[in-house]
Amino acid sequence: MELACNLCQNLVMDGQAPRKTLPRLDESLLIHLPPFSRLAKRQIRTILDQATSRRYDEGAAVFHEGDPADRFFMLLDGYVRVIRITETGEQVTALHIPAGQLLGFARAIGRDTYPATAVAATESIALSWPTRLWDTFLADYDGFATETYKTLGYRMGEMNTRIVELATQQVEQRVANALLRLINQTGRKVDGGIEIDFPITRQDLSELTATTLHTVSRLLSGWEKRGLVESRRKRIKVCNPHALVVLSQGQASD
Amino acid sequence: MELACNLCQNLVMDGQAPRKTLPRLDESLLIHLPPFSRLAKRQIRTILDQATSRRYDEGAAVFHEGDPADRFFMLLDGYVRVIRITETGEQVTALHIPAGQLLGFARAIGRDTYPATAVAATESIALSWPTRLWDTFLADYDGFATETYKTLGYRMGEMNTRIVELATQQVEQRVANALLRLINQTGRKVDGGIEIDFPITRQDLSELTATTLHTVSRLLSGWEKRGLVESRRKRIKVCNPHALVVLSQGQASD
DNA sequence: AATTCTATTTGCGCTGGCGCAAAGAGGTTT
């Protein structure tokens, strides 16, 4: 289920400018992605011709909470972090979205502004379409509706899980769970373990688990001493997922 | 936006048996509810003829997490609490649903089991239909899709808010917020304030705010001394909403 | 009226994890 990234090559070459439609978007960009997989080549062509593609630097916002939801997106490469910011300026990360998923489809849930801010967790590429096309997509493209609502359901499940975790678990369990979820969803097998596929700081992890960067740092240090994880600056590798599972569920193993 | 409860009278008379379709469901039951409000009388008739109505005692489950989602529901009267139960047996309340809303429409988000358990917070009445009719409703009834997805969006917003609250606020603020939300959504004006329209214990409130019944009790006692609320067994009345708003957002006064 | 059950209140001690502070360490720019 990996994205053929060489397809994106020409997009990446585009450089940092927020550029509009490119010479030629290849149909194979979309053909394997669930929302579009049932469509004929001609339909894909139409869809691509209406799309705008753009590259986002690490940390760049794809859209902002509260902005009018005038476009919806398909993430082609990279990872996006969905965050909310409180009145007091604290950030809370709601979700990570991997390549191959739709995002910013506020329209699907009857909203006309984005409910949260989306930030590229790593250099990313996304296609986008004007929101007015949303209903067309839904009506005209077989399987599109079903798939997007599945995505919606999945994200609701994720949110629910986070609520339950925040409500019932200790910090150590929450961080362990977050780490496990990250390697499941965005993990990359490397020598000696599984590494999170994008740069992630202690601060980021703390925003994902409702704690402080200090506590996350202490936990990771402890785990590293016990050989559960290895970490460098902005990189975390899980060496012993099973031990983490134990931590995430049960009592502290000491 | 109140439900004409006399319409339900004959249903209530039905007693406690889990009964099937009743002699005659009146069309005015649905005509004013958003998902159906655009429909012709004949359509409503068809919908009602396919519906099963049932009364739920306080505390009775409408459906259980994990069960096959073979029916979807419209709450006609009462309130339903949506809860999840952790492996360790703790309950977490996700949401309260007031009369007039759909629930259990797992199908809409591509699921075939219920993602949570729904329990009647007070004696309640709901219509239900077999899930296989869902797609028919969506396709045939104008405005139905839009409305249900609005509901979905609203609930996602609620969940998001809870996540942010749990992640960033102190217990006192969370309880104040929960109380405010409850009186906004399900409040009933009574002498000297606004009362939550269904029986709710300290325990319930603690499951809604991720704390313990003890802490909730202490907070309510304190607030009662200061005249912000009045409470009896299973009943809470908010006398000074504004002061609660202050508590819910800012620093503890005093 | 007595019993039982559920809901609420309150006291007290303990601790997980936050806040503060300061020092290291790895990267990047000049």
Next chain:
DNA sequence: AAACCTCTTTGCGCCAGCGCAAATAGAATT
């Protein structure tokens, strides 16, 4: 290579709020 910046680590003290325990108070049942 020096200066700067961001990220990480670690120590220490404190306190919000939990856990435990026990008393009280309404409702419901007998």
